[in-house]
Amino acid sequence: MGRKETFSTLSELKKNDKVVWIHAASLGEFEQARPIIENIKTQYDTYKIVVTFFSPSGYEIRKNYNLADVVCYLPLDSKVNAKKFIDIVHPTLAIFVKYEFWPNLLHELKRKEIPTILISGILREKQVFFKWYGGFMRNALKAFDHFFVQNIVSEKLLNSIDFKNVTVAGDTRFDRVSEILQQDNTLDFINEFKNNQYTVVAGSTWKEDEELLVNYINNEASEEEKFIIAPHKMNQKEIDELRKLILKKTILYSNRKEVNLKEYQVFILDTIGVLTKIYSVADVAYVGGGLKTGLHNILEPATFGVPVVIGNHFDKFKEAVDLVGLKGCISIGNQHQFSSIFTRLKSDEIYRKLTGEINATYIQEHLGATKKIMNYLKLKLKL
Secondary structure, eight states: OOOGGGHHHTSOOOOTOEEEEEEEEEEEHHHHHHHHHHHHHHTTTSEEEEEEESSHHHHHHTTTOOOEEEEEOOOOOOHHHHHHHHHHOOSSSSEETTTTTOOHHHHHHHHHOOEEEEEOOOOTTTTTGGGTHHHHHHHGGGGOOOOEEESSHHHHHHHHTTTOOEOHHHHHHHHHHOOOOOOOOOOHHHHHHTTSOEEEEEEEHHHHHHHHHHHHHHHHHHOOEEEEEEOOOOOHHHHHHHHHOOOOOOGGGGGGGGSSSGGGEEOOOOOOOOOOHHGGGGEEEEEEEEEOOOOOOOOOHHHTTTOOEEOSOOOOHHHHHHHHHSEEEOOOOSSHHHHHHHHHHHOHHHHHHHHHHHHHHHHHOOOOOHHHHHHHHHIIIOO
């Protein structure tokens, strides 16, 4: 389904439905919204949940999310679309995630006096709100009844343009990834492949990540070292090319039932939806995107208490900046650095364990954003 089908999909909503609308740009923002969605469904089950995405990468993976009554694309932000969308959804409450600000939709929400909040918000001085010419966008922010932001910097920036309705609540993703520890993360085929051996899990990798990884596997990895690779793009041609580059015995997820997995050293995931669970078996994790395209989620492997290695472009990701500073996450920028840290992590078990513990502790120390937000919804909005 594309953006053109949004309004027909929403037509299943009835006029007397009580609706909470949550908008997430993509998959990462959805994960931030997820603890709030789950709590609303548990505590206020008479409400219907509408989840909208801007990005196909979020929509395609979560279009069948079972706690949402409707999942669809956000229509383009024109005045006509905004009015039509809000009329059909008629939300009791609107929730935006992180840094999604659509002025026409926000104007319509304010015009209709619909309570609107931002969760896990993060703001930067370079954004248009804080420029002399940003009056139109600053005005759009008046639609928000409350801003729940991740850090004090965001609070101070909002205060600087006269928004005082701000709470530093933290990032709801910490609550989400902590919950992962409580679920059953067992995957029989992964346990069979791992076979109790030292295992590196490389998640959401791009070509530039894979070049370093393949070079290490081919030239420096020992026979006792296993690798699970989850490419970010599910392009079969590119996955087949990756497999051909690896000189060690390699198997694809799609062929897993045809072989004895214990005999293989490299496992490539040509599927989606299982990476989070697979991080649970990692001795070390590499998270892709940080060399060039944009760092992916490091909190999922961190919550399992394993060391995390990333590329050297991570300054826009607070958790990465924090964890690199704490030395639970290691940043690399070239093949030598990559090979050196993976060699050390493999050979030095004490260093590996202490590094991983830093990550697990960091997660536990940052829990609680969801509770703060839900307390506000309960007291202020009386859902």
